[in-house]
Amino acid sequence: MIERKASRTAVLVCQGRAVADGRLAVGRFADPLAADLLHADEREPVERVRAGERPAGFGPRMEFELLSGTAELMAARTVAIDDGVRDSATAQLVLLGAGLDARAWRMPELAATAVFEVDQPASQQDKRARLGDRTPLAKSLTFVPVDFAEDSLAARLAESGHDPGVPTTWIWEGVVPYLTPDQVAATTALVAAASTPGSRFIITYPVPSPRNALGRKALGLLLRGARHPNPLANEPFRSSWTPPVLESLLAAHGFEVTTDIDLLTIARDLDITPGRPRFLSTGRIAIADRP
Numbered sequence: 001m002i003e004r005k006a007s008r009t010a011v012l013v014c015q016g017r018a019v020a021d022g023r024l025a026v027g028r029f030a031d032p033l034a035a036d037l038l039h040a041d042e043r044e045p046v047e048r049v050r051a052g053e054r055p056a057g058f059g060p061r062m063e064f065e066l067l068s069g070t071a072e073l074m075a076a077r078t079v080a081i082d083d084g085v086r087d088s089a090t091a092q093l094v095l096l097g098a099g100l101d102a103r104a105w106r107m108p109e110l111a112a113t114a115v116f117e118v119d120q121p122a123s124q125q126d127k128r129a130r131l132g133d134r135t136p137l138a139k140s141l142t143f144v145p146v147d148f149a150e151d152s153l154a155a156r157l158a159e160s161g162h163d164p165g166v167p168t169t170w171i172w173e174g175v176v177p178y179l180t181p182d183q184v185a186a187t188t189a190l191v192a193a194a195s196t197p198g199s200r201f202i203i204t205y206p207v208p209s210p211r212n213a214l215g216r217k218a219l220g221l222l223l224r225g226a227r228h229p230n231p232l233a234n235e236p237f238r239s240s241w242t243p244p245v246l247e248s249l250l251a252a253h254g255f256e257v258t259t260d261i262d263l264l265t266i267a268r269d270l271d272i273t274p275g276r277p278r279f280l281s282t283g284r285i286a287i288a289d290r291p
Helices: 008-020 040-051 058-088 121-131 153-159 181-193 210-225 243-252 263-269 277-281
Strands: 092-096 114-119 140-145 168-172 200-206 256-262 283-289
Touching: 008 040, 008 058, 040 058, 058 168, 058 200, 058 263, 058 277, 058 283, 114 121, 114 153, 121 140, 140 153, 153 181, 168 181, 181 243, 200 243, 243 256, 243 283, 256 263, 263 277, 263 283, 277 283
Parallel strands: 092 114, 092 168, 114 140, 168 200
Antiparallel strands: 200 283, 256 283
């Protein structure tokens, strides 16, 4: 078995939420636990961004800009997903690729919900160490370690107590771009097989964007030249989707898309003025229900 390291992208996402907490979409977005889940060295750049202190040195400045943009993205994305979870109010919630997500600890609306967090074992071990003995607000919380290269998601969920006969809300946040189209289709089929009528599937995904692809490569080269760590180095993008193609995939598995909106529109509705609007415009969130 190949030993996999904990996701660095999960840390970047958590840093973005920590930057946004109390600063962006105030009254709609809040994640006070995000900063607590970060190690001291991970909090330092967060505190610089929150204070508006642009650091000296090319690498730290690039990190400053990356965290600022991530904060805008995370505030918009989190609000839209949280609203989708509240509106569905199912008895079960499954987070696919949970990372350092804190919904089970910050959403009182989950008091009657059984939450299942699915992630690779190394990332899950890292998260549990960061959490310590914090008690979730959810009715129950079950960690489901899954090595997607070797394990069956359906089998692991069944072993963990997930009931496919009970309506479930599925959150697939920030994972799709790191999977191949075949992997996305296969996971969608597994979700559909474990979703009874009344279930909801919430997915974030990127649309094709040559500009963003080039920007991502350029960022990596610049950070490497500055000898600064690149949090995206080992997690390359593998797929992007247009809304009609994703809708067709979901429809083939019994899901009807009720919402599909870009993150830039969401951000502007939340009175967030993004520094890089094109970055947000290529990210989307789709909400699909199984009638």
